[in-house]
Amino acid sequence: MIPLLALRDVHAGYDSIEVLHGVSVHVDAGEVVVLLGANGAGKSTLLSVASGMLVPTAGQLLVAGQDLTGTGAGDLARAGICTVPEGRSVFPSLTVAEHLLMMTHRGVSAADVEERAYARFPRLADRRQQSAGDLSGGEQQMLALARAVATEPSVVLVDELSMGLAPIIVAELFALLRGLADDGVAVLVVEQMAQAALDTADRAAVVANGRITHEGDPERIRSVIADAYLGVDPLARQETT
Amino acid sequence: MQQFLSFTASGLTSAAIYALVASGLVLTYTTTGIFNFAQGAMAMVGAFTFWQFAEAWGWPAPVALVVCIGVIGPLQGLLVARMFQGLERTSDTVRLVATLGLLLGLIGVVHAIWDPSVRRSLDPFAEGRAVTVLDVRITYHQLLTMAVAVVVAAALWVLLRHTRTGVAMRAAVDNRSLATLNGARPALAGAIAWAIGSTLAVVSGILVAPTIELNALNLALLIVNAYGAAAIGRLRSLPWTFVGALVLGLTRDYAIWLRSDLPASVAPYLGGLSNAVPAIVLLVVLVLLPPAQLRTSTRAVRHEVLPKLTWSGTAITGVAVVVATALVIARLGATALLGAAGIWGIAIIGLSLVPLVGYAGQLSLAQLSFAGVGALAYAHLGWNHPLGLLWAALWGALAAACVALPAARLSGIYLALASGAFALLLEQWIFLLPEISIFGHPFTVFERGTMPVARPELLGWDLTGDRAYALYAAVVFSLCLALVVAVRRGTVGLRFVALKDAPAGLAATGTDAARTKLAAFALSGAIAGVGGAIAGGAATSISADGYGMFAGLPILLLMVVLGIRSPRAAIITGLVLGGSEVAADLPLGPLSSAFESGGVVQAMLIGVAAVAMARIPDGLLPELSNWARGRPWGRSGSARSRSVDVSGAPELVGLRTAATATELAALDHAIGLSSVRSTAGGARARG
Numbered sequence: 001m002i003p004l005l006a007l008r009d010v011h012a013g014y015d016s017i018e019v020l021h022g023v024s025v026h027v028d029a030g031e032v033v034v035l036l037g038a039n040g041a042g043k044s045t046l047l048s049v050a051s052g053m054l055v056p057t058a059g060q061l062l063v064a065g066q067d068l069t070g071t072g073a074g075d076l077a078r079a080g081i082c083t084v085p086e087g088r089s090v091f092p093s094l095t096v097a098e099h100l101l102m103m104t105h106r107g108v109s110a111a112d113v114e115e116r117a118y119a120r121f122p123r124l125a126d127r128r129q130q131s132a133g134d135l136s137g138g139e140q141q142m143l144a145l146a147r148a149v150a151t152e153p154s155v156v157l158v159d160e161l162s163m164g165l166a167p168i169i170v171a172e173l174f175a176l177l178r179g180l181a182d183d184g185v186a187v188l189v190v191e192q193m194a195q196a197a198l199d200t201a202d203r204a205a206v207v208a209n210g211r212i213t214h215e216g217d218p219e220r221i222r223s224v225i226a227d228a229y230l231g232v233d234p235l236a237r238q239e240t241t
Numbered sequence: 242m243q244q245f246l247s248f249t250a251s252g253l254t255s256a257a258i259y260a261l262v263a264s265g266l267v268l269t270y271t272t273t274g275i276f277n278f279a280q281g282a283m284a285m286v287g288a289f290t291f292w293q294f295a296e297a298w299g300w301p302a303p304v305a306l307v308v309c310i311g312v313i314g315p316l317q318g319l320l321v322a323r324m325f326q327g328l329e330r331t332s333d334t335v336r337l338v339a340t341l342g343l344l345l346g347l348i349g350v351v352h353a354i355w356d357p358s359v360r361r362s363l364d365p366f367a368e369g370r371a372v373t374v375l376d377v378r379i380t381y382h383q384l385l386t387m388a389v390a391v392v393v394a395a396a397l398w399v400l401l402r403h404t405r406t407g408v409a410m411r412a413a414v415d416n417r418s419l420a421t422l423n424g425a426r427p428a429l430a431g432a433i434a435w436a437i438g439s440t441l442a443v444v445s446g447i448l449v450a451p452t453i454e455l456n457a458l459n460l461a462l463l464i465v466n467a468y469g470a471a472a473i474g475r476l477r478s479l480p481w482t483f484v485g486a487l488v489l490g491l492t493r494d495y496a497i498w499l500r501s502d503l504p505a506s507v508a509p510y511l512g513g514l515s516n517a518v519p520a521i522v523l524l525v526v527l528v529l530l531p532p533a534q535l536r537t538s539t540r541a542v543r544h545e546v547l548p549k550l551t552w553s554g555t556a557i558t559g560v561a562v563v564v565a566t567a568l569v570i571a572r573l574g575a576t577a578l579l580g581a582a583g584i585w586g587i588a589i590i591g592l593s594l595v596p597l598v599g600y601a602g603q604l605s606l607a608q609l610s611f612a613g614v615g616a617l618a619y620a621h622l623g624w625n626h627p628l629g630l631l632w633a634a635l636w637g638a639l640a641a642a643c644v645a646l647p648a649a650r651l652s653g654i655y656l657a658l659a660s661g662a663f664a665l666l667l668e669q670w671i672f673l674l675p676e677i678s679i680f681g682h683p684f685t686v687f688e689r690g691t692m693p694v695a696r697p698e699l700l701g702w703d704l705t706g707d708r709a710y711a712l713y714a715a716v717v718f719s720l721c722l723a724l725v726v727a728v729r730r731g732t733v734g735l736r737f738v739a740l741k742d743a744p745a746g747l748a749a750t751g752t753d754a755a756r757t758k759l760a761a762f763a764l765s766g767a768i769a770g771v772g773g774a775i776a777g778g779a780a781t782s783i784s785a786d787g788y789g790m791f792a793g794l795p796i797l798l799l800m801v802v803l804g805i806r807s808p809r810a811a812i813i814t815g816l817v818l819g820g821s822e823v824a825a826d827l828p829l830g831p832l833s834s835a836f837e838s839g840g841v842v843q844a845m846l847i848g849v850a851a852v853a854m855a856r857i858p859d860g861l862l863p864e865l866s867n868w869a870r871g872r873p874w875g876r877s878g879s880a881r882s883r884s885v886d887v888s889g890a891p892e893l894v895g896l897r898t899a900a901t902a903t904e905l906a907a908l909d910h911a912i913g914l915s916s917v918r919s920t921a922g923g924a925r926a927r928g
């Protein structure tokens with residue numbers, strides 16, 4: 001089976017500083033893959049490469065087997081790669097309704113976008129005419145994720161899904177991602193809250209110092225992380241197992 | 242009552258014009274971050290092309306109108322969008338200069354195509370037809386103007402609120418990369434904004450042209466008034482911009498009405514004030530609006546190269562300036578000699594921009610006004626001793642402080658606008674005041690429009706002859722150059738640079754930013770004042786109309802194009818702007834004739850500058866010196882790619898992760914501290 005999204009031996013960085021030193025990840029259709037790792041490990045950089053915001057200096061970005069290395073982020077977005085970057089990824093001065101209007105870029109009609117988004121997040125319907133800047137953190141994250149629901153993407157990339165949110169909302173959002181994957185979407189999530197993420201994930205990988213140090217089923221990664229608390233620190237270890 | 246209504250009608254018409262111009266301005270500013278000082282010049286292009294089609298070629302008015310609005314407007318906008326590609330990532334200074342360059346370039350182009358000595362006028366639409374409402378005659382043209390403004394307001398509202406393209410344009414302002422991830426095309430949004438902005442300018446130009454003579458500078462200036470409306474809209478909100486246009490249009494026309502009723506005793510004093518109303522409104526709005534609302538959006542900005550200055554290099558430059566002047570003046574004729582001293586006057590004014598704009602990053606459009614105040618003080622003093630220049634410096638500094646104090650918390654484009662408003666206020670009101678009485682002493686600002694300026698004598702040396710005075714001017718320039726170098730190499734200069742490149746670092750060292758800013762303005766104003774006095778002495782007289790905002794633009798532009806952080810750029814600025822008479826007198830072959838038509842050469846240079854600034858943001862001189870050292874993209878190249886995003890301001894590079902020694906060195910270099918490390922190591926912005 002050809003994975004929907006694959007990074008192959010990617011090197012990337014900023015200016016002359018290399019951050020990723022040869023990273024390979026793949027996500028199949030219908031799969032939730034979670035990336036774990038310490039701050040500054042290079043997780044966000046990896047997602048930037050996958051979304052087209054950052055062009056790798058070496059290696060490839062493959063979408064459904066097709067080499068799309070160097071394709072612009074806007075083109076990838078229109079092609080169905082939906083990225084929810086780190087932080088509150090909404091436009092503070094746009095209203096909720098205007099955000100939904102932006103989500104018609106894949107050809108889904110405005111009416112359909114509204115219907116799907118409000119069906120999934122009824123709370124947003126009450127906030128239609130409010131500026132996104134005035135929403136609560138959870139509502140903002142919902143609005144950002146509405147794009148994943150409404151635009152019929154084939155790949156969804158989410159950075160720091162749970163940052164600053166109450167656990168109950170986080171559970172809700174993970175359930176949403178699970179649902180998307182069950183519909184055949186390839187989901188790649190970067191997470192700090194390892195437990196909730198590992199409960200949802202089909203596969204997990206640990207990033208440290210710009211390399212994938214561990215990869216496998218969630219239970220195995222869970223034990224690796226448990227080891228970390230017992231003094232063996234896999235998150236900081238250089239060599240691949 | 243009847244008068245009130247009729248001035249209300251004309252005020253509403255002015256308001257409609259301001260609204261058209263200002264909304265185009267706000268649209269391009271919010272989508273591209275570029276405040277388009279050339280908006281008025283674009284309107285001028287529209288008016289002149291319409292005149293060409295409808296009057297010169299006799300096309301039917303509707304056809305000419307469709308071609309102007311459907312082709313000329315969008316085409317002009319798209320060309321400019323193409324020219325300004327990449328400008329978003331440059332500094333405020335470079336962005337400002339690029340559009341000012343476009344302004345002067347367009348005026349140059351219009352002058353080249355349509356001989357300015359020929360009088361042209363446009364007829365109003367439906368000439369002679371009018372309706373009468375409540376006894377007030379309102380022409381069809383006025384009605385049309387107001388109707389167009391209302392339609393444009395509605396259309397813009399629909400575009401920006403209810404179409405995907407418009408919403409995406411606003412989204413790109415909030416967060417450009419997130420907009421891209423939403424499938425938007427920010428570059429396309431920018432191009433659309435430029436096309437709409439330019440078309441709005443063309444429309445306003447065609448509508449306003451029949452009410453004034455078709456004169457390039459007139460049109461460009463008239464529309465400066467619209468900036469106040471945009472400022473009330475905080476350069477962001479279209480509804481508030483329309484409110485601003487109403488306030489401005491009505492205030493201006495009521496002021497004209499009140500002027501006609503003023504008692505004869507005060508009329509001469511307040512008469513000019515009514516012309517300056519838009520400038521005053523602009524200044525008041527800028528100073529009073531809460532700072533948070535007036536913050537220019539932060540974006541990825543690269544750091545500029547800061548050329549090193551050595552004492553030996555400065556000494557060589559200074560001596561070369563004096564010796565070259567001595568050699569050249571020996572062979573000049575009488576007319577050319579007058580120009581020779583003027584070169585150094587302009588060069589000193591150009592030099593005054595280096596500490597203020599180059600080091601401290603404070604934009605000033607009032608530099609020539611500071612020079613004017615200095616020249617005026619010097620002329621009134623009438624002391625023919627070189628120390629009289631100190632008096633000019635003092636007054637130049639005071640004038641600059643008048644800008645710096647109320648504008649203490651303004652920066653970037655807002656500071657540029659405030660200083661521009663100050664310049665307009667001086668030029669349209671203060672410099673034109675008749676005799677006033679200060680503590681019982683009668684005082685005339687400019688006697689009969691011009692003031693004689695005395696040339697100095699020193700220790701029995703007569704410096705009043707043209708040759709001697711030119712040499713004296715060169716010496717004064719060299720002394721000013723030494724002053725700037727001394728400042729740059731000392732702690733004060735370090736603070737100036739920190740104010741621009743690392744404001745957080747400046748605060749961390751306990752230095753007050755407002756005081757540093759005041760010091761930069763005062764120093765710069767003082768040097769400009771000296772420059773004004775020297776230039777005044779060169780011409781032996783000064784006149785009220787010599788110190789306008791527009792007149793000062795070429796100096797700022799050339800300085801930035803050449804390298805605003807390079808004091809030597811001032812020499813070339815002086816030569817280019819003041820040297821045409823001298824060059825025409827020198828055996829330069831075909832080049833001399835090029836200089837004879839000085840205006841065209843300047844317009845060309847400036848046009849090129851506007852195009853080039855996005856590519857050479859450090860200016861020509863730093864680029865050339867890199868190139869001469871055999872590394873065309875070497876040092877400034879690495880600084881160029883060091884663009885930092887909002888979340889990663891330079892001060893933070895060392896905080897998020899432990900910075901390597903190379904990173905720190907690059908950081909030091911980028912903020913210009915590498916050369917002064919030994920003198921002020923403590924001030925380094927290390928995390």
Ligand SMILES: Nc1ncnc2c1ncn2[C@@H]1O[C@H](COP(=O)(O)OP(=O)(O)O)[C@@H](O)[C@H]1O
Binds near residue numbers: 014041044898
């Ligand atoms: N825009 C940027 N410019 C320069 N360096 C950056 C930038 N973004 C991230 N980095 C650096 O890249 C490394 C990896 O960062 P990141 O991918 O954000 O890590 P994570 O998301 O795992 O916390 C860090 O050392 C960080 O400082």
Ligand SMILES: [Mg+2]
Binds near residue numbers: 043044045086159
């Ligand atoms: Mg991250």
